[in-house]
Amino acid sequence: MKTAKLVMDKEFIFLLLALMLVEYVRAAYVISYLPVQAAVSNQFSVAFVGLAVSLHFISDAFSNFQIGFLMNRFGVKKVVSLSFILCTLALISVPLLQFNSFSILMAAIVLGFGACPIWIIVLARASNGARGSNMGLVYFCWLVGIAGGVILMNYLMDIHLLFAYWLLPVLLLIGFIFFKFSGEHPSPNKENQSFKEVLLQAAVVLKRSRNILPGTLMQSIAVGMMIPILPTFALQDLQFKYSQYTLLIVSAGLTAAVFMIPLGRLTDHFKTKGMFISGFALFGAGLILLTTTLSLNLVFLTVIALALAYTTYLPSWNAYVASSIHHEDQNVSWGIISSFQGVGTMLGPIIGGLIATLGSGVTILISGLLFIVMALFYFVLK
Secondary structure (H helix, E strand, C coil): CCCCCCCCCHHHHHHHHHHHHHHHHHHHHHHHHHHHHHHHCCCCCHHHHHHHHHHHHHHHHHHHHHHHHHHHHHCHHHHHHHHHHHHHHHHHHHHHCCCCHHHHHHHHHHHHHHCHHHHHHHHHHHCCCCHHHHHHHHHHHHHHHHHHHHHHHHHHHHHCHHHHHHHHHHHHHHHHHHHHCCCCCCCCCCCCCCHHHHHHHHHHHHHHCCCCHHHHHHHHHHHHHHCCCHHHHHHHHCCCCHHHHHHHHHHHHHHHHHHHHHHHHHHCCCCHHHHHHHHHHHHHHHHHHHCCCCCHHHHHHHHHHHHHHHHHHHHHHHHHHHHCCCHHHHHHHHHHHHHHHHHHHHHHHHHHHHHHHHCHHHHHHHHHHHHHHHHHHHHHCC
């Protein structure tokens, strides 16, 4: 059987390196720097950090929708270059303005919409050739970027806080250079597209994506629901020590990183739909199983299985999404789909926090059931 080739040219590698550095900076600032400063100093309050993080994800969720249209109108290179420049300036302004509240919030917001353009062109590029392998590679780089941003930032802050911070805009500049080496990024010639034409194009993309958007939204809600309650569930419900919880998270992350590319390649040899349906079902079953056991060994085995299920469905799902996107609309299509994902990521923690009033285990259980429902939905869907 003839399979499509993996997109592993030099230009795609530069794009992936740029994406990895953007995700490193986002994770380092939003997930590591702000919360840690709230915890160890009087510089920020926890409520203020919560506001900054929320604004970051709101910015990410609602800017994706417009970015694709802006790329079509002004060109990919102009939009992506401007996003890198704005993100770099926003981060530089924070220490220059003495870490005042406005500059910190603006940096969080700018990093939210500034990361969208690079994601859209990476996903559009990965949609060509061996989609499963390409998506596995993309999400491997995403995992490495996020993990590096959290772990390395925490380590560097402990050594020298200002150095750790000033490294962030430097890495963005390096990411910008990588993007410049990523070749040409042609976009449809739609400089004179009217507002009515934009709305009509969005309507066409939404209609074409009607089978994809429910899964995109529900995945991100189901995963997002678990974000605020995972520590509580592990430390109180499962009665883990904090060191055991940390080992659990590291084990899951390493498993996902190691198997993301191989399982992505499997997608190109098997039916894409069967791969992500299996991943959804296994992930949902694993979450439900977690709520029924207190055995340390069984919990570790279940979490490893969850990581494998995650790496089974993530690249295959995105390959399935890519197969439904038309080349002439790919920037707009990925922007709209990413916007739905961002909305789900934003709503998930809110919903999960509300359900957790009934118990953190209930949140995990409902999240698992949502994945089972998605598996059944796409199994039945023609």
